[in-house]
Amino acid sequence: MIPSWIIIGAVTFLIALGSFLITPRDVKWFARLSRPRWLVFEPLIPVIWTVIFISGAASATIVWQKKPGSLITWLLMALYLVVELITVAYIPLMLRFRSLKTGEIFGLIGLILAVVLAICVLPISFIAALLLLPYLIWTPIGTYTTDELRELNPQDA
Template sequence: MIPSWIIIGAVTFFIGLGSFLITPRDVKWFAQLRRPRWLVFEPLIPFIWTVIFISGAASAYIVWEKNPGSLITWLLMALYVLVEIITVAYIPVMLRFRSLKIGETLGLIGFISAVILALCVLLISRLAALLLLPYLVWTPIGTYTTDELKEQNPQDA
């Protein structure tokens, strides 16, 4: 039997590969957008998301281990997967459609889904809920940044 932490880590990793659905043409559009002067942390964003995904996977592992295989646990795993898919879709979908509004909307949907997940997980494990805190803190920052990009680039909203 494969340990649950390997399966959860593999699922997280493979969903994360969806971020590679970006074409050079899409990146060029995004690179040409005007940015707010305070956006100095942009090079750190991949590292921030790496920490967030690892924390989310650790949270899922804790929840799974509390009651492996139960219907509630499977439903929570599905919610973890949904949150990750929404999160990973943010960049490729926004770039493909060249729409900051789509990115902002996905960010908001991801945040709301993660709040629901965190509230459900809190009933099972405080530590698992705490591990979702990086996502819950960072996602509004990313969504706000996208909103600011919309303000600076109204033609690309």
């Protein structure tokens, strides 16, 4: 039998590959946008998201190992999956539609669902809920940054 951490890690990795739906044309649009002066951490964003995805996969693994195969666990795995899908869809959809508002909406939906997930996971495992903190901390920062980009680039809102 394949260990749960390998399956969860593989699913996380495969979904994260969805970010390759970004085309060079889409990236050019985003690169030309004006940015806030305080946005000095932009080169670190891929590293930040890697940490967030690893933490989320670790959280899901802990939940699975606490109550393997139960209906509640399967529902939580589905919620982990939805949160990751929304997270991965954020950038490609924002770039494809050239709409910062789209990115902001997806950021807010992801945050709300992650809060629900953390609340549901907390009674099962405090550590699993704690591992969701990087997402819960970073997502409002990313969403706020997108909102600031909208303010600086109203033609691309």
